[in-house]
Every structure is written in structure tokens, then in C-alpha cells.
Amino acid sequence: LLNGFISKEMFFAEALSADAPLGLLNILPFAAMLGSAFSVAYSLRFIHGAFFGPDPVDLPRKPHEPDTWMRFPVEILVLTCIGVGVLPAATVGPFLDLAVHAVLGNNVPAYSLSVWHGLNLPLLMSFVALGGGVALYLLLQRRLRSDIEGEPLLSRLEGKRIFERTMVFLSWRLARRLEEIFGTRRLQPQLRLIVGIAFLAGGAAVWVRGFGPGNLPPSPVDPVLALIWAVGGACALGAAWQAKFHRLAALTLTGGTGLAVVLTFVWFSAPDLALTQLTVEVVTTVLLLLGLRWLPKRVRIQGEGGPEVLTRVKRIRDLTIAVSAGGGLAALSYAVMTRTPPDLLAQDFLARAYTEGGGTNVVNVTLVDFRGFDTLGEIFVVAAVALATYALLRRFRPAPDSLEPPSQQLDQLGVEPGLPPAGEVRPVADWLVVPATLTRLLFPVMLLVAAFLLLRGHDLPGGGFSAGMVVAIAVILQYMVGGTEWTENRLAWLRPRAWIGAGLLLAAGTGLAAWAFERPFLTSYFAYLDLPVVGAVPTASALIFDIGVFALVVGATLLMLVALAHQSVRGRRAMPRPPTPAERATLAMGED
Known part of the structure; x- marks a missing residue:
């Protein structure tokens, strides 16, 4: 009861001091008291009906008190509520102060968790709401005893039906x-819609604010x-030209484009980004x-008269969207890089990286220290994705390979004795002995x-x-040259879920x-x-966090790799075969 009283009093105080338009400001305190009166009336009805009402009749079973351990969690909650209501400053005060300062910093307004604040207007509003709730409950006694269904004055309006119809309309x-x-x-249409909306949003901003180069001269090329x-x-x-067939x-x-990006990062003195890229x-490739x-084979269909007009129009449309989006991003980058940057947090990170984070690599200190909470959330997301x-791939059975083995392998299978028949899965090490040997020798290196970088x-x-x-690249190479069974038989520590x-x-x-x-989380x-x-x-x-x-990262990457690599040792998905002549004859007789 006291816990709820503190909440109501704080609610009334905010309603009186709310920054709202004049008309709404005059209504808020009365609306708060009216809502509180309804809550008091409902609470009285619940308490009176549950503890002081008549005994229930026509029940399938006789009610009885729950066991001790069934009441134990409820009793803990009741005692906690009483403790918070009687001694709010001593119970929830430290936690509330820590949470408020973490969000607002030094701009925390003055507040008090005392039960008694003297005779003031919020206390008077509490008494009015309490008296109004009691009076409302007494006025409704006759209706409650008569077992009339429906709410007073609103019996024709069924909230459940209104809610269900609204949800059906919105969600269906x-x-x-x-x-x-x-x-x-x-x-493709979904991506086209997303890119188009993003381009229109950027174009609208340029239309409103204008566009032009900044005050900095362009750098020499x-x-x-x-x-x-x-x-x-x-x-x-x-890559875009060859992606279809x-x-x-x-x-x-695409790997060549990624390598160009890596060299660009190195050129502009961003080694951490280059190493990550x-x-x-490599892993993505x-x-x-x-x-x-x-993936299924893509078959090029040759038309007699060349591509149709509609196909040409679609290609021109896609090319226009791609050029517009790419040109827009290039123009935006140019506009940003030719302007004097404002005072950003980067300078603050540079100044505090060693004194507060204990490291000179500002990028790593930011990830594992200053923004460690963000990094923690991101690795949880990576774990969930893996x-x-x-x-999803655990029960997946792949279709037959869309590409035939290289001719060199087929020739070797046909001429060398003692080799397994064509179609059996064999590791790359049997075909490329020298690269496989070098890859295995480079594994400990x-x-x-990896330990050096860590x-x-x-x-x-x-x-x-x-x-x-x-580490993931090193293991992936072993899978590629040795196969799934060879690698997992020799690397017993490959337990991706345990790593995660x-x-x-x-x-x-x-x-x-x-x-x-006594420090905040992740300090x-x-x-x-x-x-x-x-x-x-x-x-x-922060090294332990790193x-x-x-x-x-090792566990998540290897888990996705294992999910794909195990497809080579699982049974192929059964493909439908055409019916035999006898089966076709039986089916024809059945139709007749």
C-alpha cells in the first residue's frame, strides 16, 4: 500500500509540474485523480470479493491453501513491497540513484523517496482520489450484487470485441x-524498393537544405x-556483369574489390580497419x-530476336537506380570530407585512451573499454546468428552439386588404379598435394x-x-584441403558451441x-x-574482455563453417525419379 502511495504521489507531482499546453495542463491533474479513483474502486472490489465476499458455489473442486513452497515466491514479493514502501530510500534508493546518474549524468533533478513530504497538494490529491474511489465503490454496490453483466453506462460497448476487431484489421x-x-x-524488387526509398529520402534532404562543396580545398590525387x-x-x-551466369x-x-578497399584503408592510415576487412x-569468400x-545452374536462354523491349527497360531501370545510389553516396562523402569537422568525441577518446583505458590503440580501447557495452551486445547478436x-542447416540435405568435378579429377579417376569410383567425396589433398602440405605446415604459424594479434x-x-x-581462416583452410572427417579427427578442440x-x-x-x-558494469x-x-x-x-x-568470434565462425562443411558427409537429399513404364501403366489403369 505504501509502495503504491509513493508512486501515486510522484505521479501527481509530475502532473502538476508537467510542461504541457495551457489547456492540457489544466486537465492533467484532474485526469490523474480520476484515474486513481477508478484504480482505488477496482482494488476495493478485488479485495472485498476475494477475502470478504461469499463463498464460491458449484466449483468442480474444493479450494485449499497452496503448499509452502508455492507461497514462498509470493511472500518474498510481498515482503519486498512492504520494505520498499516503508523504507524506500534505504531499499531502492541506491539502485535508483545509480540508474538515474547513468542515464542523466550530472543533470539529475532533485527528488526524494521519503514517505512523508508534509501537507502539500499531491497529498491532498491522494486523499481526494482515495475518497472518490471509496465513494464510487459504494455507489456501485447495488449493481455488483445484482449480477448485471456489462460495465455501467458502457454495457453496449464490448472492449474485447473492439480490441479483437482492431487487431484483425491491423494485423491481417x-x-x-x-x-x-x-x-x-x-x-531484387525488395532491394530495389529499399534503395529507392533511401535515395528519395536523401534527395528530399538535399532539396530542402541544398548541396554544395565545403570550405576545404580538395586534396591532390x-x-x-x-x-x-x-x-x-x-x-x-x-562482378555485377558476371553475377548472373x-x-x-x-x-x-568481388574479392578484388575488397582488396582495393583494404589497400585504401592502409593508405589512409587505418590498419585496424584494413586488418578487419x-x-x-577471406572468411566470407x-x-x-x-x-x-x-546453387542451381543458371541457363542462358537465347531468344531469336534478341532481348525483348521489357527486358531492356528493366535493365536500364536497375542501372539507373544503381548509378543514382552510388553517385549519391559519392556526392555525400565528398560534401562531408570537404567541410571542417566539428569538435567530435574522437579527440576526447585520443586524450583518454591511455590514461583511462591503459592502451595506445584507440580503436581497440574504444571497442573493449569506452564502448564495451555496445561490443558486448554485438557479440551476443553474433552468437545468436551463428x-x-x-x-537451420542442421537438418538440411543438399541437392546434388550443380557443377561437375574438374576434368583433371575425372581423368585421374579413370586411369589411376586403386582410386575410389567417381562420385565419392574425396579431400582436396588427394589432388593438390603441394598446397595441402604447405597449408598444414602453416597452421601452427x-x-x-593470432596469439600475437590478440x-x-x-x-x-x-x-x-x-x-x-x-584462427577461423586457419581452420577453414584445413577443412578445404583435408576434408571434414580428417580435420575433426585431428583437431579435437574444435567445439564451436563451447567456444561461444x-x-x-x-x-x-x-x-x-x-x-x-563497487564500480559500474564493464569498468x-x-x-x-x-x-x-x-x-x-x-x-x-580489458584484455580478458578481448x-x-x-x-x-572463433566459435561463431567455426559453427557456421561446420554447418556448411558437414553437408559433404551427409546423405544427399532424395531427388524425385521418373516413374518406370510398369508404374506408368498402373497409374493409367487406375485413372481408367
């Missing part, structure tokens, strides 16, 4: 109508960088290669490079994400450990440890 009829107008099951961009642009155009060539050209590019083998991918990431380019991707769980526990545990030292700590022979070694608690990121 209106949604179906919008789907008929805008919906499609094809990916370096021939080497221009050549890199020209090669990257040519690869992008080639030559997927492998398109994927290769390079590792992600390999995963796409694993999926290309099961688990969902694994669950790549693991050492340990240096707080001060130099690297970090848990890049190190995790390097360990990574999440380490990252979340680092944040929870700060509470033991980091760093110091220098004097070790024999080595001397002073900088240590930071190790958690490393473990999760």
Missing part, C-alpha cells in the same frame, strides 16, 4: 492489403591511389564458395600470428576480433567483476606488474 486485413500492393517474394580505385571499380563492375568469376572479382573478406556448389544458422591489440593494430578471424559459451562468459564476467570493486582497470627478468608489464582487465571476443 491491412497487412494483406499492403502486401498485395508492395510485397513480393523476390529479393595520387596516381597510385587512383589506380587502386580504378582496379577496385573495374572489379566491382565485372558466372558466379565463381563474380566472387573472385582483410580477414572478414570461403563461406560463399562452400555455398556456391549447391546458432540460428547452425540450427597462423595460430601464433596480445598486442590494446596498444598496436590487432585485437580479439582480428585474432579470432585468423566461453567467450560470452568471459566478456560478461569481466563486466560483472567490476561490481565486486576496466589497468596497472603495471613487475615480473622477474621481464620487468614492468602493462596489464588491463579474449572473450576472440573466443566468441
Whole structure:
């Protein structure tokens, strides 16, 4: 009761001091008292009917008191509510103060959690609401005892029916109508709609605010960088040109564009971005290669008179949208980079990276310290995506490969004795002995490079994400050259789900450990440890968080890889076969 009283009093105080238009400002306090009176009347009806009303009749079973352990959670909640109501400042005060300061900083308004604030207007409003609720309940006693169905004065209006009809209209009829107008099951129209809306939104902003170059002079064009961009642009155009009928060539050209982006990051002194782009590019390319083998073949249909007019119009439309969107982004980038940047948080991060984060690599310190909460949420999302991918592919049975084995393999199967018959899955190491041997020899070296990137990431380019991707690349190469069974028989530590769980526990545990030292969640700590022979070694608690990121990236990437790699050792999906002549004759007799 006291807990609710404090909430009501705070509600009334806000209604009196709300910043609203004059007419609404005069109505708010009365609306608050009216709503409180209704809640008092309903509470009285519930309490009187449940504890002081007549005994129920015609029940299928006789009611009885619940067991002790059934009442235990409710009793804890009741005692907690009483404690909060009697001593609010001592019970919820510290938690509320921490939460409010975390959101508002130093701009926290004055507030009080005391039960008694003296004789004031919110207290008077509470008495009015309490008296009004009691009076309303007494006035409705006759109607309540008469068992008349329906609400007073509103008996013809059924809230349940209104709600259900509204939900049916919004969630079914209106949604179906919008789907008929805008919906499609094809990916290309959906992307076209999204890109078109984004382009129109950007164009509207330019139309309202205008557009033009900034106050900074353009930088001189370096021939080497221009050549890199020209090669990257040519690869992008080639990938778009070959994407429909030559997927492998398109994927290769896409890798060329990604390499141009990596070199651009290096050129503009962004080694962390370059390292991340390079590792992600490699893993993504390999995963796409694993999926290309099961895509259906694209057959080019040659028309007698060439492409139809409608096809040409569609291609011109798509080209126009692509050029407009790309040109718009280029113009926006040019407008931003030719203007003097405002005072951003970047300078603050640069100044505080070493003194508060214990590292000189501002990118890594920002990810695992200053914005550690964002990174924690992102790795939870990555874990959820990896688990969902694994669950979807767990029972997937692939169709036969859309591409035949290379002619070299078929020739070798036909001439060399002792080899398995054609069609049986064989590892790449049987065909490419030298690359397979080199890949296996480089495996421990790549693991050492990953450990190097992980340990240096707080001060130099690297970090848990890049190190995790390097480990994933090393394992992916073993899958490619040795096959699924060979790799998993020799790498017993490949337990992706355990890696994901360990990574999440380490990252979340680092944040929870700060509470033991009366610090906010994910507050980091760093110091220098004097070790024999080595001397002073900088240590930071953010390294444990980064190790958690490393473990999760390794587990999530390998889990998706395993989900794809296991398709090669599972039974092929049964394909429908044409009926035999006897079956066709039987079917024909049945139809007759």
C-alpha cells in the first residue's frame, strides 16, 4: 500500500509540474485523480470479493491453501513491497540513484523517496482520489450484487470485441492489403524498393537544405591511389556483369574489390580497419564458395530476336537506380570530407585512451573499454546468428552439386588404379598435394600470428576480433584441403558451441567483476606488474574482455563453417525419379 502511495504521489507531482499546453495542463491533474479513483474502486472490489465476499458455489473442486513452497515466491514479493514502501530510500534508493546518474549524468533533478513530504497538494490529491474511489465503490454496490453483466453506462460497448476487431484489421486485413500492393517474394524488387526509398529520402534532404562543396580545398590525387580505385571499380563492375551466369568469376572479382578497399584503408592510415576487412573478406569468400556448389545452374536462354523491349527497360531501370545510389553516396562523402569537422568525441577518446583505458590503440580501447557495452551486445547478436544458422542447416540435405568435378579429377579417376569410383567425396589433398602440405605446415604459424594479434591489440593494430578471424581462416583452410572427417579427427578442440559459451562468459564476467570493486558494469582497470627478468608489464582487465571476443568470434565462425562443411558427409537429399513404364501403366489403369 505504501509502495503504491509513493508512486501515486510522484505521479501527481509530475502532473502538476508537467510542461504541457495551457489547456492540457489544466486537465492533467484532474485526469490523474480520476484515474486513481477508478484504480482505488477496482482494488476495493478485488479485495472485498476475494477475502470478504461469499463463498464460491458449484466449483468442480474444493479450494485449499497452496503448499509452502508455492507461497514462498509470493511472500518474498510481498515482503519486498512492504520494505520498499516503508523504507524506500534505504531499499531502492541506491539502485535508483545509480540508474538515474547513468542515464542523466550530472543533470539529475532533485527528488526524494521519503514517505512523508508534509501537507502539500499531491497529498491532498491522494486523499481526494482515495475518497472518490471509496465513494464510487459504494455507489456501485447495488449493481455488483445484482449480477448485471456489462460495465455501467458502457454495457453496449464490448472492449474485447473492439480490441479483437482492431487487431484483425491491423494485423491481417491491412497487412494483406499492403502486401498485395508492395510485397513480393523476390529479393531484387525488395532491394530495389529499399534503395529507392533511401535515395528519395536523401534527395528530399538535399532539396530542402541544398548541396554544395565545403570550405576545404580538395586534396591532390595520387596516381597510385587512383589506380587502386580504378582496379577496385573495374572489379566491382565485372562482378555485377558476371553475377548472373558466372558466379565463381563474380566472387573472385568481388574479392578484388575488397582488396582495393583494404589497400585504401592502409593508405589512409587505418590498419585496424584494413586488418578487419582483410580477414572478414577471406572468411566470407570461403563461406560463399562452400555455398556456391549447391546453387542451381543458371541457363542462358537465347531468344531469336534478341532481348525483348521489357527486358531492356528493366535493365536500364536497375542501372539507373544503381548509378543514382552510388553517385549519391559519392556526392555525400565528398560534401562531408570537404567541410571542417566539428569538435567530435574522437579527440576526447585520443586524450583518454591511455590514461583511462591503459592502451595506445584507440580503436581497440574504444571497442573493449569506452564502448564495451555496445561490443558486448554485438557479440551476443553474433552468437545468436551463428546458432540460428547452425540450427537451420542442421537438418538440411543438399541437392546434388550443380557443377561437375574438374576434368583433371575425372581423368585421374579413370586411369589411376586403386582410386575410389567417381562420385565419392574425396579431400582436396588427394589432388593438390603441394598446397595441402604447405597449408598444414602453416597452421601452427597462423595460430601464433593470432596469439600475437590478440596480445598486442590494446596498444598496436590487432585485437580479439582480428585474432579470432585468423584462427577461423586457419581452420577453414584445413577443412578445404583435408576434408571434414580428417580435420575433426585431428583437431579435437574444435567445439564451436563451447567456444561461444566461453567467450560470452568471459566478456560478461569481466563486466560483472567490476561490481565486486563497487564500480559500474564493464569498468576496466589497468596497472603495471613487475615480473622477474621481464620487468614492468602493462596489464588491463580489458584484455580478458578481448579474449572473450576472440573466443566468441572463433566459435561463431567455426559453427557456421561446420554447418556448411558437414553437408559433404551427409546423405544427399532424395531427388524425385521418373516413374518406370510398369508404374506408368498402373497409374493409367487406375485413372481408367
